Amino acid sequence: MENIIAIMEKMPDPRQAWKVKHKLSDILIICLLAVTCNANSALEIYDFAIARKEWLQGFLPLENGIPSRLTFARVLQIIQPKAFAVLFSQIMAHVEVVSKGRVVAIDGKSLAGTYHNEGRKGLIYMVSAWCSENKISLAQVNTQAKSNEITAIPELLDLLDIKGAIVTMDAMGCQKELVNKIVKEKKADYLIGLKGNQGTMHREFLEYAQSVIQDPLEKNQYEIYRTIEKGHGRIEERRYYLFRNLDWFKEKKQWAGLSGLLMTESFRSDIKNDIEAQSEIRLYITSVQGSVEEIAQASRSHWGIENNLHWVLDVGFREDQWLTRLQMEAANLSQLRRLSANLLKLETESNMSIQRKRYRCSLDMEYMESVIFNPKVFS
Secondary structure: OHHHHHHHOOOOOOOOHHHOOOOHHHHHHHHHHHHHOOOOOHHHHHHHHHHOHHHHOOOOOOOOOOOOHHHHHHHHHHOOHHHHHHHHHHHHOOEOOOOOOOEEEEEEEEEHHHOEOHHHEOOEEEEEEEEOOOOEEEEEEEEOOHHHHHHHHHHHHHOOOOOOOEEEEOHHHOOHHHHHHHHHHOOOEEEEEEOHHHHHHHHHHHHHHHHHHHOHHHHHHEEEEEEEEEEOOEEEEEEEEEEOOOOOOOOHHHOOOOOEEEEEEEEEEEOOOOEEEEEEEEEEEEOOOOOHHHHHHHHHHOOHHHHHHHHHHHHOOOHHHOOOOOHHHHHHHHHHHHHHHHHHHOOOOOOOOHHHHHHHHHHOHHHHHHHHOOOOOEO
8 A cells, every 4th residue: 555655646736736735645545445445436435535534544644634525526527537547557567466478458448428419429438458367457548539549559558568568459459650669669569450440451361361271282371279169058169370471461561570460260159049150250460479379369368358357347336327527537537446446356365246345345444455455466
């Protein structure tokens, strides 16, 4: 906790100094604790602070008592989300279990309750970096449109130390500038989906991959890896084809580090309902020099951000149920939820769901302290 407090004290305070009654770091710490204890709004954060005043005074000065509910709301509305993003990444940089050589998945999630008017105007997207090995968020930045994820990703990469990692992204991130930044500036590798947004490139790569696979004389031009998964009355077979000879591709040198094309074919059969097998083909470009099995596992790891982070935020924190037009407050609360989710995940003594852990924290002070003051987490 001392590390978190020390980092939060570095947060730039946007308030007018002569009006300040409460330290910004104290307010932010209370917000984090409250969100971990099941609070979902500024009003509920205030309710938590009033109920836990005596406990909070044990490690926070609170010289002027508990901030009012309006103070909590105003602070969350005026803090710059980008400053909060820097703060978040600095806190996670202190977590001991974040290892090198990992797969880092980058993907966006909308905050469904932030839109208003027609056409979902004002909808906020949070673009997150997810450590698939440890299942925790490393950093995130907000943007106001899905199309703006492209401009948000470089900002997110600037917050990360990902040297030696494999960065995975969907087709939105298939941009020459992003690839160049990952390889040359961040000293990392990439595995990025390839779809229609790179029309000619996608068509050429798909035609090449299919023609090589269909030619018996070209078997030495690719590696193959197969997996079969069974469960819930379904069988899914995946075939991963890795092509290394891309010298024929005229624009190869424009894509920094490009060393391979991965094509995946998936076949899903529903035995229980006797439904005809469905197939799907996906393409990825990569700079990774590893085996087809390693690259296949990295492509599968990417979906952990959907199944572990986005699902946890929707179910464990009910993120999409809170309606607001106050976009900065929504973005800052989203940052707090992700930081709280990390702390809850890093508590491994119990196997409770995140939702149950939050509820337990709200009732059991000793358990809450084991989450917030976890000595196994911070160096």
